[in-house]
Amino acid sequence: MDNDDNLSHLRVRKLQNNTWIVKTRAGDVLVNCPPETLKFLLASGLPVPKIILLPPDMPIGQQLGSSGFVHRGINYASVEFLLYTNYFVNGGQRTRLITVTPNQAQRLHQILQETIVGPADSTEYYPHPWVQRECRLLSYHPPLGRSIEVDDLAEIIELETGGGELGQGISISLDGDQYRFSEDGVEIASVSTAIDASAMPLILAPPQPVLRQEITLQFIGGSDGYDPEGITTCFLAYFGSTGEDRVILFDAAAYLRVRLGNLGISPAQISEVVISHLHEDHIAGLPELLLGRHRVRLITSKIIYRSLLRVLSAMLAVPENEIAVLFDYFPLQPGQPLLLEGKTFEATYAIHTIPTLAVRVNGLCYSGDMRYDEEWFTQLEADGILSQTRRLEIIQFAEGARILVQDAGGGPIHTTLTPEVLSSLAAKSKHVILTHAPKSHHKLPATLQDWQNVEFAIDGYVAAVGKVLHQNHEIEKLETISACPLYARLSISGRAALAQQVELGTWEPGEGILQEGETSDGRAYIVHKGLVKTWVGEKLVQVLGRGNSIGERGALTLEPRVASIVASGQTQMLILDPDVFQSVASRLGLSAVYKRVEWLWRHPIFKHLPWATLLDLALDFQPLHLPTGRLLFDYGRPGNECYLLISGAITLLTKDFEPVGTFDKTGEFFGGRAVLFGTPRNTYACVSQESEIWALPAPALQRLYLLYPSVILHLRAVESRRHGHAPLISALEIDPAND
Template sequence: MNRIQAVRELPRGGLLIFTRQEPVQFGIPPETIKDTMATGVPKIFVVPGAMFSLEKGISLAELEFPVYYHFFFLKQKVQVVCTRTQKQRIQVILSEALFGPRNLTSLGAEFPKGVSTPGFPDLKAEMDHFRTLPVNERRKKFTLSDVIQFHVFDRNGTVRIQDLTIQLDDRGTCTIREKETLVAAIPVTRPLIPDNPVDFSVQQVFSPPLFGITTLGSGHGFDPDAMTSGMIIWINQRGIMVDPPVNSAVDLIRLGVNPKILDAIILTHCHADHDSGTLQKIMLEGKITLYTTPTVFNSFIRKSAALIHIDRSRLQKAFSFVPIHTGEPINIHGAMFEFNYSFHSIPTIFFQVSHAGKTFIYSSDTRNDPDHICIMHEKGIMSKSRRDFLLRFPWDRDVIFHEAGVPPIHTPMKVLTALPASVREKIYLVHVARDQVPETSGLKIAPTGLSSTVTLCPSAGPFQAAMDILGAFLDLDLFRSLPPEKTLEFLSIADPQTLSSGEVLFRKGDPGDRFFLIISGQVDIMEDGTPLTTLSRSDFFGEKCLFSDQPRTADAVAASRVNLVGVDRQDMQTFIRQTGLEKTLRHLSIFQGKAMRNILDGHPVFHDLTPSQKRQLFQMVEPVTLPKHGNTVLIREKEKPDACYYIHGGLVKVMRTGREVSELAHGRLFGIQPVLNHAAESDYTFSARPDAVLFRFASPAIKAFAENNPGVFLKLCSEAF
């Protein structure tokens, strides 16, 4: 067999290696099972050295659905090749996904009257029910050892499975041999996820409704023709992502949805087809607010920390968690939400929303089957109160999104087809394959995509223009700390403008007489016809005119239809006078530009930042002036550094207990670890040579930046120094 032909890149990621014995998959990103179902899902999976891609925000060890497929459909175990440490991490991940949390002693605290609350569930009994299977005319709870067989690399980095020998060398290269024949050699640098970079210069703009639902995916985890279920709930034109499917957050950017307006996530439960995209969204720009119950949250943290291989307390800093208390209304973005636990194999929440005189309910994953629920009560698995609560599903809501997955853990289609026609008309099916829906049922699958958004209330009427300006203004970190009266002042001086795609706002050499803030759309900042950067919602430009009479230094051209506001130079100078904005904008006017962008692009983390994130860096960067002779100590061992440093040129020595341990050059960052670690003492001394070119980031500023941009935070946590 030709070695080149033996390795195939799967469309969704991972590598399929063909051997005469059987196929082997190396790397397991989410949903790759959909790429192999037609030809045969591999039974042997090799876990790569990195189980999680920090760059893409995606798991490379999503074994949950291969386990389901082989165990429930083929009645066999998955074979997993990994290191001993990886085995322990995978056991944590799969235990949470398959069996749910072990400890539910604090569940009562999530209910208004504790365990006495009407409808209070015995989640342990319900989970045990789904976990119990018939075996040899008896029922037993299946365990991890029933579904997975681990093959751990020995001290020589070798695993043997019949005729296959899988080896891992010191450089991280994985080789697969069949008998004595080399089938594949996979270096640690081999990409395992298709390279599909985010383009921030999209040509379209989406205007969200005041209240509506955009379906991101309506399929289930085994449906190769559809994205797994997930949605956006639009409230007052801001988006709350519900179980975002993997890659959906990135796809939305390409479709013209600015990530700043998607600032919250509702996580219903911790199955891979519902939580895989959550980490990816968290890794993008801005800090996300996560809404779920403490039970689901703790399960997510245990699972995610094991996947990323990071301390749980550090991971929790990556987002803001708002604990949900079931049965109690909670205001999210101006709408009233109410959450409760559904009937599923692990703790899962469903919810309903009331806003602008309309109502919506999402069933989430559940077995909403009245006959089966009654049997569960008869068997003592659920109380009469819990049974009655589940049987009172509110079918009278204006819009109903209901799952119709594959039993025994989902709702049978016959339950939904038996509903009255007036109810079926309001239902949008999710978590379902198209061929599962009877043609004459009167049921419909939720249409996916922004253009198919289900709108319950379109706009805010006469106040819409002011809301648009205020939304962009308050999304900008620079303005957020201003007192309320400054917001009103900005509204009074802001002059709304609309540009068509390709329209020129100003040219290089034009007088600099206005400051601009983008409300929606994209603007290219260009030099000699070449885009330098693309700006979008809540980005501003033209700040140099506030501190200098020099003309424009670049062109500004609309990359799409653009709504923005312009503020006359004199009005903006008055607005920022005697505020912190004046100092910040003056600093930006000096350091924000092509030269500094090129300098910071030398670091892999800084290179991948959004234009808005780069602007935040420009606000804090400071050049370092070094003496012309002798080395300069910048950070001392066992002292708390007041800054971290970026090397643009020259060399920096790294010392520990008086001995040189390393030498750092262009593109390296140092001093960041103690800054991120609660201003801890440095383990090293760093001294720069006279010819070094360095830039400084003060500790409080870079720490705040990292904590407000979780993807950056998690990537910087992997820095050596």
């Protein structure tokens, strides 16, 4: 290593999750900012940088689950809590946020507006205009004499308009796929813009036994956004007397899929997601949930829903109407109960800095983030800020709840635990669980130390009320098989039979399950509990949880394994012995689609997906071999399928038979507008060179809507940019920066 390399090495410190700190005369620069970066910094004993350099946009279509600031479901512009720390903890310091383009800067400001301040347009609060007034009250900052605004916390600049000049002779530039740092015109460091490592959380909740009762809560986390030793408040709620393994998720902590998997939960088990509000610590895990496997039903108020669309649109750099396609929305408005499959959801607005819901469902009450203080409410009524009706609505909302999950974060915008507040809460519910507080704050007032019905939630904590339900462990195997899209193709009787045939294996932390390069023994596996890590060489490429299957490629071909699979924590796997797997493979026709899977595996859009997922997708494609001159579809006709071009050439023509262009690159997607948007075909398609194409019929697309929302997002993004006239836009070259 020469002197320049030594100097660069001393300047750059690599941290977890594709982040770096570059030391300069103008101050430390943090490169990339995934969720919980603040916690990683605090745990490492590092100061919070005042300059944050964000990544270039990921063009949609390069990688499923990635677009804009989001890479594989992780938002690398998760700056909110660093801004809070620099301003409120470090003496009112503004954070300089550097994006590449003005478009990114505008979108970042939109995210921060919605998540820190709330909707800027007062009409967005209709029909509850008083919500904005209450939010402004909580966000009032005495040193400013007004409510906090985004520009108080951050300066957002972009490289394209000179934002790389940091002062003191320090500059940053983007050169291809490298950020280059210069001092007095001399390069001192460079950092790659590539984000290729799988992001992992600092902490995983330890799995605890879950003895199901009529209401059972399983906490992924019970702390706040600052605590490096705890996970932000997020929990699962099981209801009913059947023992069915379907849950409601309340808020979405960061790295949600990994954290669910560590607890033995598949996203397929989540029936609804309730979003209380849009602070980063409550929605950081939502993009990866929405862009992953399985469609979810999202429940929140209309104010919060519209704000959420703007946030996700800005994160992903796609239009709001395309975001809305990713999930099914069920509005939950105060005074308008929502009935959903035997569950009754009710809501009121909590008092917080941005619109926030408190929610009740079948005996459970969740406060959301809330400053709860009945004496304060009385003063607000006297000051004319709250009406009597509104004050009583807040006070009475939790009365009679069998379990009350209550914010206890303290300070001016959360609930402070005084004897009076705790006495009031304990009178409303026989079981009060306090959240949003680090372990160091888990102390009841001295006069209430012996209370048995009040406790603090910690990571992995389980609480339950009501009669104990019978649990059938064979049913758990069936649920795991059903959570795997590939094996869920079997009939229910076929899955039940498979649950009887599989073996259950247990691996200890760090123990190898499969070894790269070893000859396959013909077995396949489904993750049942815990997590497994997939390694190719020394690179971690995937972390998989319950309902993900592995080993099918080797089991089909008996070729050497192409990756190593290692248990992360104690892990249980369902093992399909060779004869069991071959029976399933025969029923599903897996051998017949092997070549299709290998082709998808080399496709730039699909190559990052697990091989078993590609196997599932390949079953839906129908190969067609078409001669030159064949008319594939007509202008103005409805569409029932879309296509992937494998070989040959397809020419598109206007209604007047004028050429729009020709697709001749393998892997090109076309013909999707009519079937995706329900519109007539806007071109003719003619085979201009003998071709092989794969058709994806409408029923298969509907399955994609349910199981692979990120695939649908990509296909819709491609077609939304095509207008039936030249120039022809390739699906392989879509770039949101050109919108």
